[in-house]
Amino acid sequence: MNRILLIEDEAQLSENIAELLELTGYDVQVTDRAEQGVEMLFQNPPDLILCDVSLPDREGYYVLEQLNASSLVIPFIFVSARVDTQDIRRSMELGADDYIMKPFNTPDLLAAVKARLLKYGRIRRILLGE
Structure with missing residues (x-):
């Protein structure tokens, strides 16, 4: 079962996304803070990260930067209301x-x-020669 780390501070949206993913067969870990998300990421690396850009403690970019600085290879998807092209x-x-x-x-x-x-x-599979 694939594990997804969801970092989202809107409580109702976070609950809805987590429930949707769990009903689809994913194991979901949830936090509303970037710092805690990074801790969770390194303690028990997920198979995928869904992250909001605007979070109360730091922007979601911080999470992606920490992931990039590591040797982990994990797909990362931003889910955000910020629609500015920048x-x-x-x-x-x-x-x-x-x-x-x-x-x-x-x-x-x-x-x-x-x-x-x-x-x-x-x-x-390619990298591990499976």
Whole structure:
């Protein structure tokens, strides 16, 4: 079962996304803080990260920067209400795999999650020679 780390500070949205992912068969870890997300990321690396850009303690970019500074290879998707092209561009320049704008529809979110997990699964198999 794939594990997803969800970093989202809007409580109702976080609950809805977590429930949707769990009903789809994913194991979901949830936090509303970037710092705690980074701790969770390194304590028990997930298979994918969904992260808001605007968080109460730090921006989601911090989480991606910490991931980039590590040796971990984990797909990273921003889910944000910030729709400015500068935010999207910065996300892509930092290496985000996708940027989903709020409000989003369920099939788009699930398709993005599935696509990134499949892609990274193939990459891991190639790197590990499986």
